[in-house]
Amino acid sequence: MKVAIIGQGYVGLTISAFASEFFDVTGFDSNQKIVDQLNSGVSHIEGVESSTIKKLLKKGSYRATSKGSEIRECEIVVIAVPTPLTSVRKPDLSYIESACKTIGKNISNPALVINESTSFPGTLRNFIKPTIEKYSSESIAHLYAISPERVDPGRSDFNQKNTPRLYAGLTPEASEETRNFYSKFCDELVEVSSPEVAEAAKLFENTFRQVNIALVNEFAQIAHSLGIGVYETLDAANTKPYGFMKFTPSAGVGGHCIPVDPTYLAAVAEEHGAPATFIRRANEVNLEMSKYIVRRVAEDNGGNLQGKSVLVVGVAYKPNVADVRETAAELVIKHLRDEGAVVSWHDDVVGSWKGESSAPLQGADITVVVTKHDSVDEKKILASAPHVFDTTGKVEGAKGL
Numbered sequence: 593m594k595v596a597i598i599g600q601g602y603v604g605l606t607i608s609a610f611a612s613e614f615f616d617v618t619g620f621d622s623n624q625k626i627v628d629q630l631n632s633g634v635s636h637i638e639g640v641e642s643s644t645i646k647k648l649l650k651k652g653s654y655r656a657t658s659k660g661s662e663i664r665e666c667e668i669v670v671i672a673v674p675t676p677l678t679s680v681r682k683p684d685l686s687y688i689e690s691a692c693k694t695i696g697k698n699i700s701n702p703a704l705v706i707n708e709s710t711s712f713p714g715t716l717r718n719f720i721k722p723t724i725e726k727y728s729s730e731s732i733a734h735l736y737a738i739s740p741e742r743v744d745p746g747r748s749d750f751n752q753k754n755t756p757r758l759y760a761g762l763t764p765e766a767s768e769e770t771r772n773f774y775s776k777f778c779d780e781l782v783e784v785s786s787p788e789v790a791e792a793a794k795l796f797e798n799t800f801r802q803v804n805i806a807l808v809n810e811f812a813q814i815a816h817s818l819g820i821g822v823y824e825t826l827d828a829a830n831t832k833p834y835g836f837m838k839f840t841p842s843a844g845v846g847g848h849c850i851p852v853d854p855t856y857l858a859a860v861a862e863e864h865g866a867p868a869t870f871i872r873r874a875n876e877v878n879l880e881m882s883k884y885i886v887r888r889v890a891e892d893n894g895g896n897l898q899g900k901s902v903l904v905v906g907v908a909y910k911p912n913v914a915d916v917r918e919t920a921a922e923l924v925i926k927h928l929r930d931e932g933a934v935v936s937w938h939d940d941v942v943g944s945w946k947g948e949s950s951a952p953l954q955g956a957d958i959t960v961v962v963t964k965h966d967s968v969d970e971k972k973i974l975a976s977a978p979h980v981f982d983t984t985g986k987v988e989g990a991k992g993l
């Protein structure tokens with residue numbers, strides 16, 4: 593069976609690697625550089641090894657392309673393109689729209705179209721299907737389904753095989769074909785009664801994380817004001833064997849999912865006249881955390897950061913990945929600079945970012961740890977400055993939340 597996967601990023605390439613073991617996969621991406629890199633056997637995504645891509649290319653079950661004509665005869669098409677926010681923090685479906693255009697204009701036979709991109713309930717039924725139909729020849733009736741992606745890049749215990757996968761088709765036939773497709777490389781498939789339930793479940797999963805992260809970030813501030821250790825208190829609460837789930841404080845939330853997906857839920861809620869105040873406030877608390885951290889660092893250093901050299905350790909949004917999308921480090925650096933600090937950053941996993949390069953882990957007045965990759969030595973962090981402030985709870989001996 594011929595499968596096209598639209599978007600060869602974190603989600604699309606990961607799924608391509610699994611699906612290529614069973615199907616003839618064409619990875620379509622609008623970025624020619626990524627396509628060339630993949631066709632030369634180089635992966636740009638953590639968790640998908642270059643050796644895997646090389647093996648699949650050699651076997652002939654995978655190739656990348658930026659030409660719509662090369663997905664013409666595909667029988668299954670998976671959409672895995674970005675769903676960010678616009679500049680006014682509204683859902684931006686422009687990438688999905690462009691993927692639909694590619695599908696509509698090129699797929700010449702009835703296919704099963706599955707959306708894996710995260711979006712609000714109703715996206716498959718009211719946006720993807722009509723948009724593809726707008727660009728397709730009238731005689732083609734595709735099947736449509738949703739299966740929201742749950743991959744967590746950099747994680748080794750859960751992957752495409754052992755993470756249960758939600759799915760729902762717009763018709764029973766679409767549901768059945770979707771099940772047949774994923775059951776080749778996924779152990780547990782969970783069918784829900786409508787695409788809207790699957791779409792909402794994905795948004796709620798990430799909203800659950802967002803509000804709990806905000807809650808623990810607020811609690812970290814309360815604990816500090818009371819002179820209580822936040823980590824000890826969280827560990828104490830975590831001894832309760834039921835009804836509690838431990839989240840840890842941080843400089844904020846980063847990545848393409850947790851800071852973004854809840855806003856998709858809030859936007860659709862507000863459109864329907866339902867309140868989303870809790871989601872909005874959680875977002876604010878998480879964004880304000882960077883300011884709180886800079887205030888704490890300033891307080892610990894005589895109340896003034898003017899002219900101090902500050903080294904931010906870790907600018908990726910989470911440990912052991914090079915992804916800097918929506919990283920909390922960006923706001924921490926901005927607020928430090930607003931206070932007059934001379935800021936550089938150290939992150940050899942990211943390497944270069946915003947026209948700057950990773951600085952050596954040494955010689956600062958103050959070090960602020962935002963993300964701690966496993967490869968970064970704790971002793972070196974402690975030796976990098978006379979004052980080290982750790983927002984991760986991983987650097988023993990440093991000051992912190």
Ligand SMILES: NC(=O)c1ccc[n+]([C@@H]2O[C@H](COP(=O)([O-])OP(=O)(O)OC[C@H]3O[C@@H](n4cnc5c(N)ncnc54)[C@H](O)[C@@H]3O)[C@@H](O)[C@H]2O)c1
Binds near residue numbers: 602626674691
């Ligand atoms: N990364 C994750 O951990 C994760 C987890 C679950 C869900 N998701 C969701 O999956 C979707 C994809 O996320 P991602 O992290 O893989 O994004 P990504 O930015 O890593 O990759 C997207 C790829 O799509 C390509 N692209 C953009 N527009 C295109 C188009 N019109 N046609 C073809 N290619 C196009 C880009 O060049 C890029 O390579 C988003 O909706 C995201 O919220 C991501």
